[in-house]
Amino acid sequence: MVFNSTPFVLFFVVVFFVYWFPLKRTTKAQNVFLLVASYFFYGYADWKMLPLLMVATAVFYFLGIGIGRSESEKKASWLRTLGVVLGVGLLLYFKYLNFFIESFANLFERIGLHTNWHSFNIIMPLGVSFFTFRLISYVLDVYNGEVEPTRDVVEFATYIAFFPCILSGPIDKPKFISQIHQKREFNYEQAVDGLRQILWGLFKKLVVADNCAVYVDQVFSSYTDQSGSALFFAAILCSFQVYADFSGYSDMAIGVGKLLGFSITRNFNNPFFALNVADFWRRWHMSLTSWITDYVFTPLNFQFRRWGKVGMIMAILINMVVVGLWHGANWTFVVFGLYHGLLFVPLVLSGAFMKKDQLRTNRIGLPALKDLGGMLLTFTLVSIGVIIFRAESIGQALEFFSRIFSVGFFSVGIAGAGIPRRTCLFVAIMLVIEWMQRNQEHGLVLKGVKSVFVRYVCYFGILSFVFMYGVFNETFVYFQF
Amino acid sequence: MEKREIIERLTAIFCEIFSDNTLVLNDDMTAADVENWDSLTHMMMITKVEEVFGIRFKLRELNKLKNVGDLCQIIMDKLS
Numbered sequence: 001m002v003f004n005s006t007p008f009v010l011f012f013v014v015v016f017f018v019y020w021f022p023l024k025r026t027t028k029a030q031n032v033f034l035l036v037a038s039y040f041f042y043g044y045a046d047w048k049m050l051p052l053l054m055v056a057t058a059v060f061y062f063l064g065i066g067i068g069r070s071e072s073e074k075k076a077s078w079l080r081t082l083g084v085v086l087g088v089g090l091l092l093y094f095k096y097l098n099f100f101i102e103s104f105a106n107l108f109e110r111i112g113l114h115t116n117w118h119s120f121n122i123i124m125p126l127g128v129s130f131f132t133f134r135l136i137s138y139v140l141d142v143y144n145g146e147v148e149p150t151r152d153v154v155e156f157a158t159y160i161a162f163f164p165c166i167l168s169g170p171i172d173k174p175k176f177i178s179q180i181h182q183k184r185e186f187n188y189e190q191a192v193d194g195l196r197q198i199l200w201g202l203f204k205k206l207v208v209a210d211n212c213a214v215y216v217d218q219v220f221s222s223y224t225d226q227s228g229s230a231l232f233f234a235a236i237l238c239s240f241q242v243y244a245d246f247s248g249y250s251d252m253a254i255g256v257g258k259l260l261g262f263s264i265t266r267n268f269n270n271p272f273f274a275l276n277v278a279d280f281w282r283r284w285h286m287s288l289t290s291w292i293t294d295y296v297f298t299p300l301n302f303q304f305r306r307w308g309k310v311g312m313i314m315a316i317l318i319n320m321v322v323v324g325l326w327h328g329a330n331w332t333f334v335v336f337g338l339y340h341g342l343l344f345v346p347l348v349l350s351g352a353f354m355k356k357d358q359l360r361t362n363r364i365g366l367p368a369l370k371d372l373g374g375m376l377l378t379f380t381l382v383s384i385g386v387i388i389f390r391a392e393s394i395g396q397a398l399e400f401f402s403r404i405f406s407v408g409f410f411s412v413g414i415a416g417a418g419i420p421r422r423t424c425l426f427v428a429i430m431l432v433i434e435w436m437q438r439n440q441e442h443g444l445v446l447k448g449v450k451s452v453f454v455r456y457v458c459y460f461g462i463l464s465f466v467f468m469y470g471v472f473n474e475t476f477v478y479f480q481f
Numbered sequence: 482m483e484k485r486e487i488i489e490r491l492t493a494i495f496c497e498i499f500s501d502n503t504l505v506l507n508d509d510m511t512a513a514d515v516e517n518w519d520s521l522t523h524m525m526m527i528t529k530v531e532e533v534f535g536i537r538f539k540l541r542e543l544n545k546l547k548n549v550g551d552l553c554q555i556i557m558d559k560l561s
Contacts, residue, residue: 144544144545145544146544293520298520298524298540301524302540305524305527306528312521353521354521354522356519
């Protein structure tokens with residue numbers, strides 16, 4: 001049940017009215033209802049894994065209470081470690097076990113050792129990367145004193161299974177539980193802003209991402225028959241596709257949260273306006289990078305602090321490999337993470353990593369020339385990474401790269417289908433709006449536009465694009481993670 | 482070591498790490514009050530504090546720091 005589907009609209013209309021009308025007065029009843037709705041939402045997608053989600057939630061709930069009650073540091077530390085091992089174990093078993101078995105079997109085979117290892121028939125639960133990260137951060141934050149362990153199992157379970165975020169994030173930190181605990185009043189402004197953000201998300205997902213996907217899928221599936229320019233162009237469009245797909249989903253999730261009175265953490269901040277790769281990762285999938293910064297990078301950076309910049313580079317490389325592997329069990333993701341980690345090295349050595357430059361504009365409101373150069377370079381480097389990200393194997397990624405440069409760049413033209421002009425127009429509209437709205441939370445915050453008429457023209461313009469040019473295929477790139 | 486002396490040394494560290502010679506420290510000061518104070522410069526500042534005062538922190542101790550006052554207190558505890 002994805003956000004852009006009829007079942008979800010029906011589901012959410014019922015949730016919205018029951019939540020804000022009969023249950024308006026009691027937060028506890030609202031929370032129980034939200035939990036039931038969240039389990040229904042999850043079960044609708046993957047009912048067989050619902051017991052796993054419930055058991056994991058119960059275990060971590062008691063671990064949190066156990067850590068909070070521990071009188072000795074040793075016991076608290078032990079329970080914290082148990083939580084981390086269980087959380088990581090859950091992820092390793094469902095997501096990475098077969099990958100490790102196959103990788104080691106291949107490695108032994110290459111050095112002449114025959115193994116009888118075979119992979120298991122494991123079905124990966126939907127959203128496992130997202131809910132296990134919430135579970136792990138909970139025990140860590142309770143242990144570190146960042147949050148008090150909650151006694152209310154409904155609040156905790158709702159935080160873990162909160163339906164707008166369970167399948168594809170954003171990954172809110174455990175402080176989000178305080179929002180579930182508080183009484184929520186219906187806020188008209190917040191709800192309307194939620195609707196605007198959903199509309200902006202629909203535009204990015206259905207109009208930009210899914211139209212890009214048509215071209216990108218065609219080129220990637222027949223890349224051996226394509227010209228260098230077509231492959232290069234597909235890599236660029238693929239960057240826009242992944243961004244529009246995932247940030248579109250995040251906007252819809254945040255918008256749905258606003259309609260229910262919640263403030264879900266921001267996930268993207270115009271990453272294509274980043275001036276360097278470090279800046280890019282501060283703007284891309286921010287809830288994941290924030291999570292990994294807190295629980296992986298900072299402890300590593302702390303351990304390696306005596307080694308200065310070398311220590312920082314080591315922490316970044318490990319951190320980025322974890323970011324890469326989080327996306328999936330494939331060596332392509334390891335290389336993707338390592339590639340991005342290596343892009344940080346010159347930034348750390350030059351000191352640019354520490355600087356947070358503000359975007360500068362020229363007299364007509366466009367990016368200053370130097371900043372534009374930084375943006376284009378960053379975008380090109382990111383697009384190269386997207387080829388690794390998208391490829392099914394490292395060999396395929398290498399072949400893709402080599403064909404960009406070895407096959408005549410303009411020999412066959414840009415793909416058999418020609419340049420997807422309409423898709424390019426959609427991407428351009430998205431980029432222009434995001435540039436104009438770069439200091440706003442999302443593309444349709446039109447506070448600066450005083451004319452109501454103009455605002456509604458904008459909303460209906462975007463809405464008509466969604467209905468006229470949207471591709472309603474109901475798949476999201478990040479669901480597989 | 483007296484708190485006044487700790488604050489003096491901390492001020493010198495903060496000015497160097499956060500590239501701001503006008504910083505005046507007080508107990509309630511937090512990362513939100515200093516422009517360049519983020520997770521990276523925080524770690525650099527902590528490393529410098531360890532070096533200058535000859536002490537070692539645990540990560541969990543750092544996680545509990547809420548402001549400059551807490552940092553002074555933990556330094557005093559470690560030196561006493």
